[in-house]
Amino acid sequence: MTDIAPVSARRDLSQAPLLVAAAGGRPSRVPVWFMRQAGRSLPEYHEFRAGTPMLEACLDAEMVCEITLQPVRRHGVDAAILFSDIVVPLRAAGVDLDIVPGTGPVVAEPVRSAADVARLPRLSEDQVRPVADGVGLLLRELGDTPLIGFAGAPFTLASYLIEGGPSRNHERTKALMRSEPDTWHALLGRLTEIASTFLRVQVAAGVDAVQLFDSWAGALSERDYREFVLPYSAAVFASLADAGIPKIHFGVGTGELLGAMRQAGADVVGVDWRIPLDEAARRLRAADPGGPEPVVQGNLDPALLFASPDVLEREIVRIVDEGRSAGGHIFNLGHGVLPHTDPDVITRVTEFVHGLSPADAS
Numbered sequence: 435m436t437d438i439a440p441v442s443a444r445r446d447l448s449q450a451p452l453l454v455a456a457a458g459g460r461p462s463r464v465p466v467w468f469m470r471q472a473g474r475s476l477p478e479y480h481e482f483r484a485g486t487p488m489l490e491a492c493l494d495a496e497m498v499c500e501i502t503l504q505p506v507r508r509h510g511v512d513a514a515i516l517f518s519d520i521v522v523p524l525r526a527a528g529v530d531l532d533i534v535p536g537t538g539p540v541v542a543e544p545v546r547s548a549a550d551v552a553r554l555p556r557l558s559e560d561q562v563r564p565v566a567d568g569v570g571l572l573l574r575e576l577g578d579t580p581l582i583g584f585a586g587a588p589f590t591l592a593s594y595l596i597e598g599g600p601s602r603n604h605e606r607t608k609a610l611m612r613s614e615p616d617t618w619h620a621l622l623g624r625l626t627e628i629a630s631t632f633l634r635v636q637v638a639a640g641v642d643a644v645q646l647f648d649s650w651a652g653a654l655s656e657r658d659y660r661e662f663v664l665p666y667s668a669a670v671f672a673s674l675a676d677a678g679i680p681k682i683h684f685g686v687g688t689g690e691l692l693g694a695m696r697q698a699g700a701d702v703v704g705v706d707w708r709i710p711l712d713e714a715a716r717r718l719r720a721a722d723p724g725g726p727e728p729v730v731q732g733n734l735d736p737a738l739l740f741a742s743p744d745v746l747e748r749e750i751v752r753i754v755d756e757g758r759s760a761g762g763h764i765f766n767l768g769h770g771v772l773p774h775t776d777p778d779v780i781t782r783v784t785e786f787v788h789g790l791s792p793a794d795a796s
Contacts, residue, residue: 444640444642444679445573445578445640445642447578447580447642449462449578450465450512450578450579450580450642451463451464451465451512452465452467452512452513452580452643452764453580453642453643453680454762455729455762455763455764456643456680456682456701456702456729456762456764457680457701457729457762458726458727458729458761458762459762460792461792462791463512463787463788463791463792464754464757464763464765464787464788464790464791464792465512465513465764465765466511466512466764466765466766466783466784466787466788467511467512467513467514467515467582467764467766468505468509468511468766468767468770468771468780469515469684469766469767469769469770469771470770470771471505471509471511471515471771471780472501472502472504472505472514472515472516472517473501473504473517474770474771474772474773474775475771475772475773475774475775475776475777475780476504476505476508476777477777478504478508479501479504482497482500482501482504483497483501487532487533488519488533489519489521489522489525489532489533491517492517492518492519492522492565493522493525493526493562493564493565494564494568495564495565495567495568495570495571496568496571497517497568498516498517498518498564498565498568498571498572499568499571499572499575501517502514502515502516502517502568502572502581503572503575503576505780506576506579508777508780508781509777509780509781509784510781510784510785510788511579511784512579512580513579513580513581513582513642513643514572514576514579514580514581514582515581515582515584515645516565516568516569516572516581516582516583516584516636516641517568518565518584519533519539520584520585520586520590520591520647520649521533521539521586521591521594522562522565522632523557523561523562523585523586523628523629523631523632524591524594524595524628526557526561526562527554527555527556527557527558527561527628528555528561529541529554529555529595530542530543531594534599537599537600538599538600539594539599539600540598540599541594541595541598541599544595544596544597544598544606545592545595545596545621546596546606546610547614547617548614548616548617548620551617551620551621551624552620554595554621554624556624556627556628557627557628557631557632558631559631559635562631562632562635563635565632565635565636565639566635566636566638566639567639569581569583569636569639569640569641570639570640573640580642580643581640581641581642581643582641582642582643582644582645582682583633583636583637583641583643583644583645584633584636584644584645584646584647585629585632585633585636585644585646585647585670586629586646586647586648586649587629587646587647587648587649587651587663587666587667587670587683587685588622588625588626588629588663588666588667588670589622589648589650589651589654589662589663589666589667590647590648590649590650590651591625591628591629592607592618592621592622592625593607593650595621595625596610596621601650603653604650604653608653608654608658611658611662612658615662618662619662622662622663622666623666625666626666626669626670629646629670630669630670630673630674633646633670633673633674634673634674637674637677637679641679642679642680643679643680643681643682644674644677644679644680644681644682645681645682645683645684645704646667646670646671646681646682646683646684646700647684647685648663648667648683648684648685648688648695649684649685649686650685650686651663651685651686651688651691651695652685652686652687652688652689652691652706653687654691655690656690656691656694659691659694660694664694664697664698667683667695667698667699668697668698668699671683671698671699671700672699680701680702681699681700681701681702682700682701682702682703682704682731683695683696683698683700683702683703683704684703684704684731685704685706686706686769687706687708688706689705689706689708689709689714689717692705692709692714692717692718692721693717693718693720693721693722694721696718696721696722696728697721697722701729702729702730702731702762702764703718703728703729703730703731704730704731704732704733704766705730705731705732705733705768706732706733706768706769707732707733707734707735707736707767707768707769708768709733710756711730711732711733711753711756711757711759711760711763712756712757712759712760714728714730714732714733714760715728715730715759715760715761716759718730718760726761727760727761727762728760728761729760729761729762729763729764730757730760730762730763730764731763731764731765731766732753732764732765732766732767732768733753733766733767733768734749734750734753734765734766734767734768734783735749735767735768736767736768736769736770736771736772736775737772739767739771739772739775739776739779739780739783740772740775740776740779743782746779746783747786750765750783750786750787750790751790753765754787754790758792763792765787
Protein backbone atom coordinates (compact mmCIF):
# COMPACT_ATOMS: atom_id res chain seq x y z
CA MET A 435 0.00 0.00 0.00
CA THR A 436 1.21 3.50 -0.81
CA ASP A 437 2.80 5.37 2.07
CA ILE A 438 1.12 8.72 2.51
CA ALA A 439 3.47 11.68 2.53
CA PRO A 440 3.74 13.25 5.99
CA VAL A 441 2.25 16.70 6.46
CA SER A 442 5.73 18.17 6.88
CA ALA A 443 6.52 17.15 3.29
CA ARG A 444 3.61 19.16 1.91
CA ARG A 445 3.27 22.81 1.01
CA ASP A 446 2.67 25.03 4.01
CA LEU A 447 -0.92 26.11 3.42
CA SER A 448 -1.84 26.54 7.07
CA GLN A 449 -3.48 29.92 6.34
CA ALA A 450 -5.35 28.88 3.19
CA PRO A 451 -9.00 29.85 3.80
CA LEU A 452 -10.40 26.50 2.66
CA LEU A 453 -8.16 24.48 4.94
CA VAL A 454 -8.75 26.80 7.89
CA ALA A 455 -12.52 26.51 7.44
CA ALA A 456 -12.31 22.74 7.03
CA ALA A 457 -10.56 22.53 10.40
CA GLY A 458 -13.28 24.57 12.07
CA GLY A 459 -11.17 27.72 12.32
CA ARG A 460 -11.96 31.27 11.24
CA PRO A 461 -10.53 31.90 7.78
CA SER A 462 -9.58 35.33 6.45
CA ARG A 463 -12.52 35.11 4.03
CA VAL A 464 -15.32 32.72 3.20
CA PRO A 465 -13.63 30.13 0.97
CA VAL A 466 -15.34 29.20 -2.27
CA TRP A 467 -14.88 26.62 -5.00
CA PHE A 468 -17.35 24.93 -7.34
CA MET A 469 -17.99 21.30 -8.06
CA ARG A 470 -17.35 20.64 -11.76
CA GLN A 471 -15.46 23.93 -12.01
CA ALA A 472 -12.77 22.21 -14.11
CA GLY A 473 -14.38 21.89 -17.54
CA ARG A 474 -17.94 21.91 -18.84
CA SER A 475 -18.71 25.63 -18.73
CA LEU A 476 -15.30 26.96 -19.77
CA PRO A 477 -14.66 27.69 -23.46
CA GLU A 478 -10.92 27.25 -22.93
CA TYR A 479 -11.61 23.74 -21.65
CA HIS A 480 -13.56 22.73 -24.75
CA GLU A 481 -10.90 24.22 -27.00
CA PHE A 482 -8.06 22.49 -25.15
CA ARG A 483 -9.75 19.08 -24.94
CA ALA A 484 -11.13 19.08 -28.50
CA GLY A 485 -10.53 15.69 -30.12
CA THR A 486 -9.50 13.96 -26.88
CA PRO A 487 -12.02 11.60 -25.23
CA MET A 488 -12.83 12.42 -21.63
CA LEU A 489 -11.23 9.38 -20.01
CA GLU A 490 -8.07 9.73 -22.08
CA ALA A 491 -7.76 13.32 -20.89
CA CYS A 492 -8.20 12.20 -17.28
CA LEU A 493 -5.21 9.87 -17.66
CA ASP A 494 -2.91 12.39 -19.35
CA ALA A 495 -0.86 14.21 -16.71
CA GLU A 496 -0.34 17.39 -18.70
CA MET A 497 -4.00 17.64 -19.65
CA VAL A 498 -5.04 17.02 -16.05
CA CYS A 499 -2.75 19.84 -14.94
CA GLU A 500 -3.93 22.39 -17.49
CA ILE A 501 -7.65 21.71 -17.13
CA THR A 502 -7.43 21.75 -13.32
CA LEU A 503 -5.71 25.14 -13.44
CA GLN A 504 -8.16 26.83 -15.80
CA PRO A 505 -10.88 27.75 -13.25
CA VAL A 506 -8.27 28.89 -10.73
CA ARG A 507 -6.85 31.32 -13.28
CA ARG A 508 -10.25 32.52 -14.46
CA HIS A 509 -12.32 32.67 -11.26
CA GLY A 510 -9.82 33.10 -8.42
CA VAL A 511 -11.41 30.28 -6.42
CA ASP A 512 -9.91 29.11 -3.14
CA ALA A 513 -9.21 25.55 -4.27
CA ALA A 514 -8.48 23.57 -7.39
CA ILE A 515 -10.16 20.20 -7.76
CA LEU A 516 -8.36 17.57 -9.74
CA PHE A 517 -9.74 17.13 -13.25
CA SER A 518 -10.94 13.54 -13.25
CA ASP A 519 -14.10 11.45 -13.15
CA ILE A 520 -15.40 9.01 -10.59
CA VAL A 521 -15.12 6.12 -13.07
CA VAL A 522 -11.43 6.80 -13.86
CA PRO A 523 -10.09 4.15 -11.43
CA LEU A 524 -12.49 1.56 -12.85
CA ARG A 525 -11.36 2.31 -16.39
CA ALA A 526 -7.70 2.34 -15.33
CA ALA A 527 -8.12 -1.04 -13.62
CA GLY A 528 -9.44 -2.56 -16.83
CA VAL A 529 -13.24 -2.32 -16.62
CA ASP A 530 -14.68 -1.90 -20.12
CA LEU A 531 -16.55 1.39 -19.87
CA ASP A 532 -16.66 4.77 -21.55
CA ILE A 533 -18.21 8.17 -21.01
CA VAL A 534 -20.79 8.77 -23.72
CA PRO A 535 -21.46 12.47 -24.40
CA GLY A 536 -24.95 13.38 -23.31
CA THR A 537 -25.37 10.13 -21.37
CA GLY A 538 -22.48 9.62 -18.96
CA PRO A 539 -20.56 6.48 -18.01
CA VAL A 540 -21.70 3.36 -19.88
CA VAL A 541 -20.45 -0.09 -18.83
CA ALA A 542 -20.06 -2.72 -21.56
CA GLU A 543 -20.72 -5.71 -19.28
CA PRO A 544 -22.77 -4.81 -16.19
CA VAL A 545 -21.97 -6.52 -12.88
CA ARG A 546 -25.01 -8.49 -11.73
CA SER A 547 -23.80 -11.78 -10.23
CA ALA A 548 -21.21 -13.22 -7.89
CA ALA A 549 -19.25 -14.43 -10.92
CA ASP A 550 -19.24 -10.90 -12.34
CA VAL A 551 -17.90 -9.55 -9.06
CA ALA A 552 -15.18 -12.20 -8.97
CA ARG A 553 -14.03 -11.07 -12.42
CA LEU A 554 -13.66 -7.43 -11.43
CA PRO A 555 -10.01 -6.38 -11.58
CA ARG A 556 -8.13 -4.79 -8.75
CA LEU A 557 -6.51 -1.39 -9.17
CA SER A 558 -2.75 -1.08 -8.96
CA GLU A 559 -1.01 2.19 -8.18
CA ASP A 560 0.87 2.10 -11.49
CA GLN A 561 -2.43 2.09 -13.39
CA VAL A 562 -3.21 5.58 -12.10
CA ARG A 563 0.36 6.87 -12.15
CA PRO A 564 -0.59 9.60 -14.69
CA VAL A 565 -2.98 11.03 -12.11
CA ALA A 566 -0.18 11.22 -9.54
CA ASP A 567 2.06 12.80 -12.16
CA GLY A 568 -0.64 15.37 -12.86
CA VAL A 569 -0.75 16.22 -9.14
CA GLY A 570 3.00 16.71 -9.19
CA LEU A 571 2.73 19.15 -12.08
CA LEU A 572 -0.07 21.03 -10.35
CA LEU A 573 1.81 21.50 -7.10
CA ARG A 574 4.46 23.45 -9.01
CA GLU A 575 1.82 25.77 -10.50
CA LEU A 576 -0.77 26.35 -7.78
CA GLY A 577 1.22 28.51 -5.39
CA ASP A 578 -0.82 28.85 -2.20
CA THR A 579 -4.05 27.41 -3.66
CA PRO A 580 -5.01 24.02 -2.17
CA LEU A 581 -5.61 21.04 -4.44
CA ILE A 582 -8.57 18.74 -3.76
CA GLY A 583 -8.35 15.13 -4.90
CA PHE A 584 -11.42 12.93 -5.17
CA ALA A 585 -12.95 9.55 -5.80
CA GLY A 586 -16.38 8.05 -6.23
CA ALA A 587 -17.77 6.28 -3.18
CA PRO A 588 -18.34 2.51 -3.37
CA PHE A 589 -22.15 2.77 -3.58
CA THR A 590 -22.18 5.18 -6.50
CA LEU A 591 -19.56 3.15 -8.36
CA ALA A 592 -21.61 0.02 -7.71
CA SER A 593 -24.72 1.66 -9.14
CA TYR A 594 -22.96 2.48 -12.42
CA LEU A 595 -21.58 -1.04 -12.66
CA ILE A 596 -24.87 -2.77 -11.88
CA GLU A 597 -27.17 -0.52 -13.92
CA GLY A 598 -24.72 -0.33 -16.81
CA GLY A 599 -24.89 3.47 -16.77
CA PRO A 600 -26.78 6.34 -15.16
CA SER A 601 -30.12 5.38 -13.60
CA ARG A 602 -33.12 7.34 -12.39
CA ASN A 603 -34.45 4.70 -9.98
CA HIS A 604 -31.43 2.42 -9.31
CA GLU A 605 -33.80 -0.52 -9.44
CA ARG A 606 -31.23 -3.19 -10.35
CA THR A 607 -28.88 -1.85 -7.71
CA LYS A 608 -31.44 -1.94 -4.93
CA ALA A 609 -32.71 -5.35 -6.01
CA LEU A 610 -29.21 -6.87 -5.94
CA MET A 611 -28.44 -5.19 -2.62
CA ARG A 612 -31.46 -6.76 -0.96
CA SER A 613 -31.80 -10.05 -2.89
CA GLU A 614 -28.13 -11.08 -2.97
CA PRO A 615 -26.48 -9.46 0.05
CA ASP A 616 -23.39 -11.67 -0.15
CA THR A 617 -22.79 -10.58 -3.73
CA TRP A 618 -23.46 -6.98 -2.75
CA HIS A 619 -20.97 -7.02 0.10
CA ALA A 620 -18.33 -8.67 -2.08
CA LEU A 621 -18.82 -5.97 -4.71
CA LEU A 622 -18.70 -3.10 -2.22
CA GLY A 623 -15.60 -4.60 -0.66
CA ARG A 624 -13.82 -4.66 -4.01
CA LEU A 625 -14.90 -1.10 -4.81
CA THR A 626 -13.72 0.06 -1.39
CA GLU A 627 -10.26 -1.25 -2.28
CA ILE A 628 -10.33 0.57 -5.62
CA ALA A 629 -11.51 3.89 -4.19
CA SER A 630 -9.02 3.70 -1.32
CA THR A 631 -6.12 2.96 -3.64
CA PHE A 632 -7.07 5.81 -5.96
CA LEU A 633 -7.30 8.30 -3.09
CA ARG A 634 -4.11 7.16 -1.42
CA VAL A 635 -2.20 7.62 -4.66
CA GLN A 636 -3.49 11.19 -4.85
CA VAL A 637 -2.68 11.88 -1.22
CA ALA A 638 0.83 10.47 -1.55
CA ALA A 639 1.33 12.70 -4.59
CA GLY A 640 0.48 15.74 -2.48
CA VAL A 641 -3.20 16.77 -2.67
CA ASP A 642 -4.26 18.99 0.22
CA ALA A 643 -7.79 17.64 0.78
CA VAL A 644 -9.98 14.88 -0.64
CA GLN A 645 -13.66 14.60 -1.44
CA LEU A 646 -15.58 11.34 -1.61
CA PHE A 647 -18.55 11.68 -3.96
CA ASP A 648 -21.50 9.43 -3.16
CA SER A 649 -23.60 11.07 -5.83
CA TRP A 650 -26.51 8.62 -5.77
CA ALA A 651 -26.68 7.72 -2.07
CA GLY A 652 -29.72 9.96 -1.71
CA ALA A 653 -31.75 7.26 -3.46
CA LEU A 654 -31.52 5.14 -0.30
CA SER A 655 -33.39 5.06 2.99
CA GLU A 656 -31.29 5.75 6.06
CA ARG A 657 -31.77 2.13 7.15
CA ASP A 658 -30.41 0.76 3.88
CA TYR A 659 -27.63 3.32 3.85
CA ARG A 660 -26.45 2.33 7.29
CA GLU A 661 -26.57 -1.40 6.58
CA PHE A 662 -25.33 -1.61 3.00
CA VAL A 663 -23.28 1.52 2.35
CA LEU A 664 -21.98 3.27 5.47
CA PRO A 665 -19.44 0.56 6.43
CA TYR A 666 -17.74 0.85 3.04
CA SER A 667 -17.58 4.64 2.90
CA ALA A 668 -16.23 4.51 6.45
CA ALA A 669 -13.56 2.04 5.32
CA VAL A 670 -12.45 4.40 2.55
CA PHE A 671 -12.08 7.26 5.02
CA ALA A 672 -10.34 4.96 7.50
CA SER A 673 -7.76 4.12 4.83
CA LEU A 674 -6.80 7.82 4.92
CA ALA A 675 -6.60 8.08 8.69
CA ASP A 676 -2.89 8.90 8.55
CA ALA A 677 -3.20 11.46 5.74
CA GLY A 678 -3.43 14.54 7.95
CA ILE A 679 -5.64 16.40 5.45
CA PRO A 680 -9.36 17.31 5.42
CA LYS A 681 -11.82 14.71 4.17
CA ILE A 682 -15.07 15.90 2.56
CA HIS A 683 -18.14 13.76 1.91
CA PHE A 684 -20.88 14.73 -0.52
CA GLY A 685 -24.04 13.25 -1.98
CA VAL A 686 -27.13 14.51 -3.78
CA GLY A 687 -30.50 14.41 -2.04
CA THR A 688 -28.90 13.24 1.19
CA GLY A 689 -30.64 15.53 3.68
CA GLU A 690 -31.99 12.52 5.58
CA LEU A 691 -28.58 10.84 5.56
CA LEU A 692 -26.38 13.70 6.76
CA GLY A 693 -25.87 12.34 10.26
CA ALA A 694 -24.92 8.91 8.97
CA MET A 695 -22.60 10.46 6.38
CA ARG A 696 -20.79 12.36 9.11
CA GLN A 697 -20.36 9.11 11.01
CA ALA A 698 -18.54 7.68 8.00
CA GLY A 699 -15.56 9.76 9.07
CA ALA A 700 -15.65 12.98 7.06
CA ASP A 701 -14.35 16.27 8.47
CA VAL A 702 -16.62 18.28 6.16
CA VAL A 703 -20.07 17.27 4.90
CA GLY A 704 -21.30 18.67 1.60
CA VAL A 705 -24.95 19.71 1.51
CA ASP A 706 -27.13 20.10 -1.57
CA TRP A 707 -29.62 22.96 -2.01
CA ARG A 708 -32.64 21.03 -0.69
CA ILE A 709 -31.88 21.72 2.97
CA PRO A 710 -30.69 24.96 4.64
CA LEU A 711 -27.17 24.88 6.02
CA ASP A 712 -28.28 25.77 9.54
CA GLU A 713 -30.65 22.79 9.57
CA ALA A 714 -27.91 20.60 8.11
CA ALA A 715 -25.57 21.74 10.88
CA ARG A 716 -28.23 20.89 13.48
CA ARG A 717 -28.61 17.37 12.09
CA LEU A 718 -24.86 16.85 11.94
CA ARG A 719 -24.47 18.08 15.51
CA ALA A 720 -27.19 15.72 16.70
CA ALA A 721 -25.43 12.78 15.06
CA ASP A 722 -22.27 13.40 17.09
CA PRO A 723 -23.24 15.43 20.17
CA GLY A 724 -19.89 15.00 21.87
CA GLY A 725 -17.82 15.65 18.77
CA PRO A 726 -16.35 18.77 17.22
CA GLU A 727 -18.63 21.38 15.71
CA PRO A 728 -19.72 20.27 12.22
CA VAL A 729 -18.20 21.86 9.13
CA VAL A 730 -20.45 22.18 6.08
CA GLN A 731 -19.93 22.80 2.39
CA GLY A 732 -22.49 24.22 -0.03
CA ASN A 733 -25.11 24.89 -1.03
CA LEU A 734 -26.24 27.27 -3.80
CA ASP A 735 -28.65 25.72 -6.31
CA PRO A 736 -26.65 25.53 -9.59
CA ALA A 737 -29.72 26.69 -11.50
CA LEU A 738 -29.58 30.04 -9.71
CA LEU A 739 -26.40 30.89 -11.59
CA PHE A 740 -28.88 31.66 -14.38
CA ALA A 741 -30.93 34.05 -12.21
CA SER A 742 -30.74 37.84 -12.09
CA PRO A 743 -27.82 39.34 -10.14
CA ASP A 744 -30.02 40.63 -7.30
CA VAL A 745 -31.66 37.22 -6.79
CA LEU A 746 -28.28 35.51 -6.88
CA GLU A 747 -26.70 37.89 -4.39
CA ARG A 748 -29.64 37.52 -1.99
CA GLU A 749 -29.28 33.76 -2.05
CA ILE A 750 -25.53 33.92 -1.49
CA VAL A 751 -25.94 36.20 1.55
CA ARG A 752 -28.58 33.86 2.98
CA ILE A 753 -26.37 30.80 2.50
CA VAL A 754 -23.30 32.42 4.03
CA ASP A 755 -25.39 33.59 6.98
CA GLU A 756 -26.79 30.08 7.51
CA GLY A 757 -23.32 28.63 7.17
CA ARG A 758 -22.13 30.70 10.11
CA SER A 759 -24.23 28.48 12.40
CA ALA A 760 -21.78 25.62 11.73
CA GLY A 761 -18.25 25.20 13.00
CA GLY A 762 -16.98 26.11 9.55
CA HIS A 763 -18.37 26.80 6.09
CA ILE A 764 -16.95 26.33 2.60
CA PHE A 765 -19.13 28.02 0.00
CA ASN A 766 -19.98 25.83 -2.98
CA LEU A 767 -22.88 24.78 -5.14
CA GLY A 768 -25.34 22.11 -4.05
CA HIS A 769 -24.16 20.04 -7.03
CA GLY A 770 -21.99 20.64 -10.09
CA VAL A 771 -21.79 23.61 -12.45
CA LEU A 772 -24.34 23.13 -15.24
CA PRO A 773 -22.87 22.90 -18.76
CA HIS A 774 -24.25 26.19 -20.16
CA THR A 775 -23.45 28.36 -17.15
CA ASP A 776 -21.90 31.72 -18.02
CA PRO A 777 -18.31 31.60 -16.68
CA ASP A 778 -18.44 35.32 -15.93
CA VAL A 779 -21.26 34.67 -13.46
CA ILE A 780 -19.07 32.14 -11.63
CA THR A 781 -16.31 34.73 -11.39
CA ARG A 782 -18.74 37.33 -10.01
CA VAL A 783 -20.08 34.87 -7.44
CA THR A 784 -16.55 34.15 -6.27
CA GLU A 785 -15.81 37.86 -5.89
CA PHE A 786 -19.10 38.49 -4.08
CA VAL A 787 -18.53 35.63 -1.61
CA HIS A 788 -15.03 36.91 -0.94
CA GLY A 789 -16.59 40.23 0.03
CA LEU A 790 -18.62 38.52 2.76
CA SER A 791 -16.07 37.77 5.43
CA PRO A 792 -17.01 35.30 8.16
CA ALA A 793 -17.04 38.22 10.59
CA ASP A 794 -19.39 40.61 8.78
CA ALA A 795 -21.63 38.51 6.51
CA SER A 796 -25.27 38.94 7.34
